[in-house]
Amino acid sequence: MIHLVDIDENNWRTPLAVSKEQEKYVANSTTILARAYAYRNSQSRAFLICKDEIPVGMGLYHGCESLNSYVFSELFIDEKFQNKGYGKAATELVLDFMRKEKKYKKVVLCYIEGNAAAKKLYESFGFIETDRDEDEIIMELKL
Numbered sequence: 001m002i003h004l005v006d007i008d009e010n011n012w013r014t015p016l017a018v019s020k021e022q023e024k025y026v027a028n029s030t031t032i033l034a035r036a037y038a039y040r041n042s043q044s045r046a047f048l049i050c051k052d053e054i055p056v057g058m059g060l061y062h063g064c065e066s067l068n069s070y071v072f073s074e075l076f077i078d079e080k081f082q083n084k085g086y087g088k089a090a091t092e093l094v095l096d097f098m099r100k101e102k103k104y105k106k107v108v109l110c111y112i113e114g115n116a117a118a119k120k121l122y123e124s125f126g127f128i129e130t131d132r133d134e135d136e137i138i139m140e141l142k143l
Contacts, residue, residue, distance in 0.1 A: 002089035004097075007033065007046040007058075014048060014055045019079040025115040026076040032060050035073060043103075049077065049090040056081035061094060067084060069140075071099050072109040075118075095125060099143050106143060110136040116134055 005011065016029055027035070036046035039062040049057035057077035064071045072094065077087045098107060108129065111118035113135045127139040 001052060002056075002086055002088065002093065002114070003050055004047040004059075004093055005050050007048060011048060012054070015059075016048075016055060016076070016078040017057055018076050020078070022076075022115075025112045025118065027074050029058055032058055032074045034117075036060050036062075049086055051081070051084075051086060056084075056086050057090060059090060059094065061107075063097075064108070067105045067108055068106070069096075072107050086109045087117075088124065091121060091125060095141070095143070102143075104143070107141045108138065109140075110138045113137055 012033060014029070018026055032046055036044045038044075039089045042062040042064060044060060044062035046060045047054045047058070049059060055078075057075070059072075059076070060074040061070055061072045063069075075087060075091065095107065098104070107127075109122065110133070111122065119137070122139050125141060129137055130140045131138040
């Protein structure tokens with residue numbers, strides 16, 4: 001069963017990584033932790049994605065008052081655990097949490113152009129492209 005575990009002092013060193021080919025598309029775990037710290041005043045939540053008790057990925061989201069939105073800023077599945085539906089299951093859990101919390105009525109995210117897997121995943125949840133910033137495709141979902 002997939003579930004999210006908040007990153008804390010006991011699990012922040014969990015060794016997770018994507019393949020070399022994917023590194024240009026997603027942040028590594030160190031960057032995710034740095035962003036979680038940078039957005040700590042915006043209710044950032046860095047989390048491990050676990051299959052039962054095994055960490056298989058990592059993600060991050062935070063609130064953004066200026067956009068009146070959640071920002072789903074990071075999501076990756078370790079290269080050893082890809083193509084098993086874990087990213088989709090984790091995205092569903094995150095969106096369900098946001099819907100229940102009801103702080104904002106939309107979610108904004110971006111992915112790097114060329115990341116077909118991210119595009120397919122986000123479109124499957126109803127995210128639509130709203131803008132572009134150089135190589136970043138910005139998407140939005142109304143909750």
